[in-house]
Amino acid sequence: xxxxxRPTPAQVQVFLEQQRQEDYTYPQVGQTRNGLHPAGYTLxxxxxxxxxxxxxxxxxxxxxxxxxxxxPWIRLMNPEAPFAEGETLVVQVRHLGFYSLLPxxxxxxxxxxxxxxxxxxTLAGHAEQGEERFLVTRSETGEVHFELHAFSRPRxxxxxxxxxVARALQRAAAAAYTEAMRRAVAR
Numbered sequence: 452x453x454x455x456x457r458p459t460p461a462q463v464q465v466f467l468e469q470q471r472q473e474d475y476t477y478p479q480v481g482q483t484r485n486g487l488h489p490a491g492y493t494l495x496x497x498x499x500x501x502x503x504x505x506x507x508x509x510x511x512x513x514x515x516x517x518x519x520x521x522x523p524w525i526r527l528m529n530p531e532a533p534f535a536e537g538e539t540l541v542v543q544v545r546h547l548g549f550y551s552l553l554p555x556x557x558x559x560x561x562x563x564x565x566x567x568x569x570x571x572x573t574l575a576g577h578a579e580q581g582e583e584r585f586l587v588t589r590s591e592t593g594e595v596h597f598e599l600h601a602f603s604r605p606r607x608x609x610x611x612x613x614x615x616v617a618r619a620l621q622r623a624a625a626a627a628y629t630e631a632m633r634r635a636v637a638r
Contacts, residue, residue, distance in 0.1 A: 453609075455549050463528045463541060463552065466576065470554035471539045473575040476606055481558050483570045483584035483600050492581055492602035493618070497625040499633070504593035506636040511567040513635035514587055519597075521635070522627040528552070536560055540571060546620055553577050565589040568598075578607035579617070585628070597632045599625050 458466070479489040488494045501510050513519070515534045520527035520542060528541040535557060542553045555571040568586035573579055581603030588596045603621070605611040 453549055453551055457545075457550055458528075458543065458552060463543070466552050466554070467529060467539060467541050470541065470574045470576050473554070475556065475558075475572045476575060476577060476580040477572065477582065479602075480572055480582070481570070483582045483602070484559055484561070486584075486600055488600075488602035492604045495583075495599065495601040495603070495621060495625065497599040497629065499597050499629045501587070501595045501597050501632060501636050503595060504589060507565075507587065507589045507595045509636045509638070510587040510595055510597065510632065513632055514568055514585060518635035519585055519628040519631045521631045525624060525627055534560060534569065539574070544620070544624075547616070551578065553579075555583075558582060561586065573603075573606070578605070578610040579603045580606040587632075595636075597629055599628060 482489060517527050517530050524545045526543045528543050532538050532540055536559055538557045540555050544551045544553060554574040554576045556574055558570045558572050560569045561567060566586060566588050568584060570582055570584040572582040581601060583599065583601035586598040588598060605614055605617060610617050
């Protein structure tokens with residue numbers, strides 16, 4: 452959903468409630484869990500080093516508290532949402548002179564030795580369709596990584612027309628998420 456002005460809290464709440472009733476917009480729900488992606492979608496993979504062994508718990512806590520959405524132009528509108536499968540999230544993006552509200556639902560969470568994160572998938576109010584996984588890992592050598600794995604394709608006609616712009620925004624979002632995570636583990 453697009454807005455010329457920043458959406459009000461009431462508009463966000465109405466949108467969130469509507470999206471809680473919606474289904475996923477793609478049939479391959481859960482495929483990012485193990486790094487898979489279906490044919491017909493654009494694949495995005497980004498990995499960045501956050502630090503060494505001592506920052507793994509801080510990185511996990513940052514993911515649990517949605518800190519990757521603390522960027523200058525991307526913001527989670529319901530940051531009090533529990534870190535849980537089935538939770539609906541609304542992300543506000545300020546870009547190209549307007550605002551978008553993007554709804555996603557948490558498909559799964561991961562809490563394993565050396566791996567922590569979640570995957571979420573697009574709902575009916577989203578301009579794209581697909582899934583994204585946010586993951587923190589700790590290697591055998593103690594290096595801590597932040598990983599993004601996503602598959603997506605345009606769903607809304609405006610997104611289809613603006614595919615090159617949408618792709619550039621997706622790459623910029625990955626960089627913004629990474630920087631937000633770096634700030635979070637440095638606290």
